[in-house]
Amino acid sequence: MGDSRDGKGPSSVLQKEMKEINLLHPDFVVHIGDWVGYPSREGWENFLKVMEIGKVPYHLVVGNHEVSRNWKDWYTLYKEMIKKPLYYSFKYENCSFIVLCCYSEKNGKTIGGKIDKKQLMWLEKQLKKAKNSDFIFVFVHEPLYPVGGHIGSSLDKYPEERDKLANLLRKYKAVVFCGHEHLYNKKVVN
Template identity: 30%
Template structure:
């Protein structure tokens, strides 16, 4: 057993970590490269303009309550808000389907539904399999690989390294088996020069004290994995399985349980049992993690007017300002087009910065704007003056 020095938190929080800046060395490509899920349609994972500055979303545990029961609407709303937030990508911590006692055909049908849902986020998504996907059934493991891709692997984005672990190996209880553990050790060593290392999995290493059996089946296995995370200065580990929010710090490594995608709650709201997802902002050696509740961020884009102008309203009912990307359905504006934004409350109007940025898709004009918390932000797109 390793000595575990921890701090814990059950409630929404803002984490700003000023970590020691690592020397960035050349890193070998992963021998198990993890690709985004095969989402329908054209999904582009663009390189960051600044390799040390980007955002990503983390969510998971959106499965339904029973076989042949539709999934809850939470994930659909999370992906709708993801489309507005436009992060570089999203990490999903498993239980994307009910699975379990499904036939292989039923599981494949559920995966197709989840992939269609994920496509609405207009963002690449990476998934780590959950117990509902695998259920200790080798045939469901094969279905997962066929429909979703690798069971575990890693990828780089900017100066950061991301690792998906499979804690649901079909031939063993929850944890990380010997072969995967050896791969993890080599992958961490090969990427020790990364500015940040983020890990995501389904079963947490450190679940809530109220649910100690929700973690790894073997404490020795958990501690071996944890020692690797400590040795290689892992920035954060995101997990699901428990349908709640819970954060803890063990020997300097941040562990976050984020199972708020709509599956039945495992706790009262005051104990973290609320629907949520995370927005993670990387800015050099600083990492900020925001806990967002769905159904707090909306947009309404109006039609293109005869003069070529267009307006949109972004409604942010959360408690933090959020940078969003509004996609206007026109690209016929001319080189001198402008975008302005403002929020109005009780008779006072306040301007906020708005910037036209490179569009993600043909036929649209994208505007990046900071949506004021607790307000509606009006965005106005005006064509060039002829």
């Protein structure tokens, strides 16, 4: 699920989704980002309340609507309220799940559209650890190869960095889930 933003909080659609999710009894869900319209305590509190309706463990990916230009403003709130690293991995049964963050800090400003070198090195270690998993699933908000209105302003903004990421994901046969474009698209990249 993803792109559930609606002003200061989640949309009524997300509330309905969480009620429906309860009926399915999944072991967990992943929200692919854009929880709210813009980063604010009130918006995040409202979003988290709705996620709790699901009574299901959830994992969150940071989207562009969770960040602001000033890194400290949103990241301080994130650390306080979300209490998870910006990127992390976990195992479920014999599958590996990796959550990435395509937003990093440079000189106090938020930089979007790239996975920084530190995270890329971390990712490679995680993928090596996961190589014997049945499946490797990777979640990142911005697509590597957008097809909609975000062409040139997603992970394709920095093609050299995007290609390094893509080659690494391809090497380990990872399945990648992205948000950001507000549409469904399946793309196989060889």
